[in-house]
Amino acid sequence: MRVPKQERQQLLVTLLEEDPFLTDEDIARHFSVSIQTVRLDRLECRIPELRERLKSVASQQMLGTVKSMQAEEIFGEIIDAELDNKAISIFDVKEVHVFKRNGIARGHHLFAQANSLAVAVLDDDLALTVRSSLHFQKPVRAGDRVVCRATVRKETLKNKSTVVDVLSTVESEPVFSGEFQMYRTTKKGG
């Protein structure tokens, strides 16, 4: 008996978490026991067979496909844009965006939405954020739909930069506001 049963079963669990692709034969070799022992172990630990494991891993992947699209959408979906003037985006706050401890959205998601919108409204090959000052006015929670409005200020500063004002609201209540000073290489429509 190389390794006591209990320990082996614990190892089995972590082993398959790391690599769910192992067949019973692989596992048997790994622990130097018979295939039958592996099967008993799986039975006792309620670990499904290889093919079922792959099925469930794969189905998570299919769910994840949707999820990772959402992850890219943390910037928010731009629903209206008038270049060099103003733009609007919406961002639906999910569980993944909030602190587990208090259910309040992490600040950088609101920042990301606003900053992305500020970049987008300038439609410039090289629009970079230089400075910004922000005000998180009210906590945002999962389920909230954040509407962000960006407005480009008409005056351009000496150093090729432009100021974009942003205001994010949830059900018409301001939750976040600020301004972004953006550096740009070219000025369009002026």
Add this chain to the structure above:
Amino acid sequence: MRVPKQERQQLLVTLLEEDPFLTDEDIARHFSVSIQTVRLDRLECRIPELRERLKSVASQQMLGTVKSMQAEEIFGEIIDAELDNKAISIFDVKEVHVFKRNGIARGHHLFAQANSLAVAVLDDDLALTVRSSLHFQKPVRAGDRVVCRATVRKETLKNKSTVVDVLSTVESEPVFSGEFQMYRTTKKGG
């Protein structure tokens, strides 16, 4: 013949892209042909069998697991923290963090690293960002390792809030700096 062969084979491809879990039997029913026909179709289209499909979907998931961990690590890895005083985190910039058009890191990643660090250094159940003012001093690119230092200012404002100063550097060069005014419910270690 319900549907001509070519069309059926094209449909087969998209069908399995949408749902790779279908057995040949399922597919046969779907197109009202025999299982053998489905198998010939798969052969001609070089579509592998169910189990191989699941294997490849699942292996993408396992790669994705690493990826999504990285996605959660966009906040940066905290390498040193002295609660209510100062903390340091590092964030390795990857291709996914930069604008394709100019190769420069999106501002919200730098913000996220700094803001997360500001939250972490306060170690408070309810540390929220109230205001912040930021300066993006120098573009950051893929491959750069951003080191962010956060320092908690000693004086506490009337309204239960604390100011955290942050400075991010790449190879000792400042790239980003700012301050976060954080709201907190309790003050510890004072």
Add this chain to the structure above:
DNA sequence: TTAGTATTAATACCAAGTGCTAATCTAAAG
């Protein structure tokens, strides 16, 4: 009619299992 394609059927085989029964091994207790 006859060739050529498309479809269906039938058979043997494989991998990776489940489910069940039976044998063996080992170690501790009486």
Add this chain to the structure above:
DNA sequence: CTTTAGATTAGCACTTGGTATTAATACTAA
């Protein structure tokens, strides 16, 4: 020393979802 229990191993029939191959049938077009 023997008994007993738990752990391990073995064997066999059966299941799924296939592959590979060969043969038969149907439809179509020249």
